[in-house]
Amino acid sequence: xxxxxKWLLEQAxxxxxxxxxxxxxxxxxxxxxxxxxxxxxxxxxxxxxxxRFWDHRRW
Amino acid sequence: xxxxxxVSHPQLADSPxxxxxxxxxxxxxGATWHHLDALGRFDxxxxxxxxxxxxxxxxxxxxYWYQAPASLHEWLARVWTRGFAYDEQGGRLRGKSLGMVVxxxxxxxxxxxxxxxxxxxxxxxSPYAALARKTGMTLLAPLEIAQFGYLTEQQRGELFAQYQxxxxxxxxxxxxxxxxxxxAALAARxxxxxxxxxxxxxxxxxxxxxxxxxxxxxxxxxxxxx
Numbered sequence: 625x626x627x628x629x630k631w632l633l634e635q636a637x638x639x640x641x642x643x644x645x646x647x648x649x650x651x652x653x654x655x656x657x658x659x660x661x662x663x664x665x666x667x668x669x670x671x672x673x674x675x676r677f678w679d680h681r682r683w
Numbered sequence: 684x685x686x687x688x689x690v691s692h693p694q695l696a697d698s699p700x701x702x703x704x705x706x707x708x709x710x711x712x713g714a715t716w717h718h719l720d721a722l723g724r725f726d727x728x729x730x731x732x733x734x735x736x737x738x739x740x741x742x743x744x745x746x747y748w749y750q751a752p753a754s755l756h757e758w759l760a761r762v763w764t765r766g767f768a769y770d771e772q773g774g775r776l777r778g779k780s781l782g783m784v785v786x787x788x789x790x791x792x793x794x795x796x797x798x799x800x801x802x803x804x805x806x807x808x809s810p811y812a813a814l815a816r817k818t819g820m821t822l823l824a825p826l827e828i829a830q831f832g833y834l835t836e837q838q839r840g841e842l843f844a845q846y847q848x849x850x851x852x853x854x855x856x857x858x859x860x861x862x863x864x865x866x867a868a869l870a871a872r873x874x875x876x877x878x879x880x881x882x883x884x885x886x887x888x889x890x891x892x893x894x895x896x897x898x899x900x901x902x903x904x905x906x907x908x909x
Contacts, residue, residue: 632882635878639878647707650840653836653837654843655865662862673900673903
């Protein structure tokens, strides 16, 4: 996990903990999950780009 | 988007699931909570006017013996009349979207072939798919809520966001549209919360990066196919 993702997740957790209204707490809990999904997609997309660029059949 | 949430539940006050969803819906601009069982006799003209005013209809109900409670059937039979829901010209609901929020007390795995109920939720909900097709409405994949009572606080938070997206987002299953929803919600908070503003900018940048990578992948795949 990269530093930006760690920072985003920490902020989402902190905001959820400090929220006064339930809907704010729920939003930041859900945002934490979204951040993880976004990171996974970024990693997979970057991996696919790298993989396709390094396709040995195209050397 | 204007969304009419058509709730069919004979004992709404006793349902923690529905009380949770009602609280979630209360924070959504443009969403109207419409509890059928509380109406008594249906005023057909008023019901039809409410339907026409909406861009999206969401049928929300618990599964009772594998189907919706009686009030939804009665409402459909009385309100969705010929000439309104369908006619030779296609009816007046064409172009709207139809969603379903369905709750049940079994685990999610129960509703599939070979599961303990041995039938899929899609099979049980197929009459509504037929209804959407007949009336020219776009069907959304149902939002399923299995065993609400067993959800953790984290899972309830996720359901909160998923449900609000279901009420407001054009294609709620699409990741990019979910991202836009989170970004809009962060932008609204950014006015009073500098951390939310920073989170918004960072997430937006990453979403742009993802779109750019996906574009590159599309081009690479096309290049390989040539």
